[in-house]
Amino acid sequence: MSNPHHRRRKSRPGHKGPKPAEGKTPSAPKKAQPPGKRPARGRAPAAKSRWFYDVRQYALLTDDVGNLLILQLPKEYDATAANTWTLPGGKLEPTDEPGEGLLREISEETGLTGVLVGPAGVARWASRNSKKLGIFWRATVPGTKPQLKLSKEHQRAVWISPAEIGDFPFHRPEMLDVVKKLNNTPQ
Numbered sequence: 001m002s003n004p005h006h007r008r009r010k011s012r013p014g015h016k017g018p019k020p021a022e023g024k025t026p027s028a029p030k031k032a033q034p035p036g037k038r039p040a041r042g043r044a045p046a047a048k049s050r051w052f053y054d055v056r057q058y059a060l061l062t063d064d065v066g067n068l069l070i071l072q073l074p075k076e077y078d079a080t081a082a083n084t085w086t087l088p089g090g091k092l093e094p095t096d097e098p099g100e101g102l103l104r105e106i107s108e109e110t111g112l113t114g115v116l117v118g119p120a121g122v123a124r125w126a127s128r129n130s131k132k133l134g135i136f137w138r139a140t141v142p143g144t145k146p147q148l149k150l151s152k153e154h155q156r157a158v159w160i161s162p163a164e165i166g167d168f169p170f171h172r173p174e175m176l177d178v179v180k181k182l183n184n185t186p187q
Contacts, residue, residue, distance in 0.1 A: 111149030
């Protein structure tokens, strides 16, 4: 749909562009740019990663009495993250709908069938290769500390009370901050 306030000038027969201002000579024609390249405009182009976020979803997955499920990353993960803790979840795939992709991740990582309660918060952080945007959801599973079938992505799973959250070193402090804020735990 075109903008009614933006009108295109009609071309005139024999007209080959704007006339040079009086007393000035027309400039030389611009060199053709290779396909895919834009001419420089006096500043460096913005880095591609500047606007790109790797979107992640995580569940604050609780049982019937409010215990929270946390997962321990394996010692083989990487030097900075080995043996630290995280929440169930992961990368939002291009075909995932928000929330639905998280339920798939919960099932893959724990064998549990979660029910989403609603959004819980967001956090941003950077890794070596990209910027991350974490979307956090409240989710529940029936029962008290239900048994689960842990995937190979994690080495341990623990059901904890919200008061114990500070006793576990989380891989991402931003993740821990979201959990503490939601549970009104002192920072």
